[in-house]
Amino acid sequence: MDAVKCAMKMLKKVKHLQDKWMDEGKPKIEIGIGIASGEAFIGNIGTPDHLEYTVIGDTVNVASRIEAQNRQFNTQILISETTYEYAKDILDVIKISSVPIRGREKNIDIYEIINILDKNETIIYEKENHYENIYLHHQGRTGHPRKTGRYAGKDRQDTRQRDHHYMR
Secondary structure, three states, rough: OOHHHHHHHHHHHHHHHHHHHOOOOOOOOOOEEOOOOOOOOOEEEEOOEEEEEEEOOOOHHHHHHHHHHHHHOOEOOOOOOOHHHHHHHHHHEEEEEEEEEEEEEEOEEEEEEEEEEEOOOOOOOOOOOOHHHHHHHHOOOOOOOOOOOOOOOOEEEEHHHHOOEEEE
């Protein structure tokens, strides 16, 4: 859950920088974030003469490959199914697609985060332009949302969405 909240803070900071740099005539930057949950090795790797602090492992590789999917699906934060299972109590997501991941025999499901909720179910992050992505979903240009989870088939007044179902 910390990684999901960190991603939200990163996007807020990038938005602030985009506004600032636009006023300064600098080019707009965009970032994509991929989050996978699992085991990884974290620490100093290398020789005594050249140590490098890094993170390695299958989970890191999966997160990197999920991040690359942001460009294809016009998204900002994508998470693996494992991450969704860990954090589903605080997330509203849509399933984007089941995608092949190099080095994996089976496709993995990826999800876009639409809202992050606090413990009182108050929205602490709401994705900008998520209506545009919903339109693309309905046009068949990305994966299709599924009716599952606690809010399936119910209106979420706080998101003003009537034609889309969130997974929780």
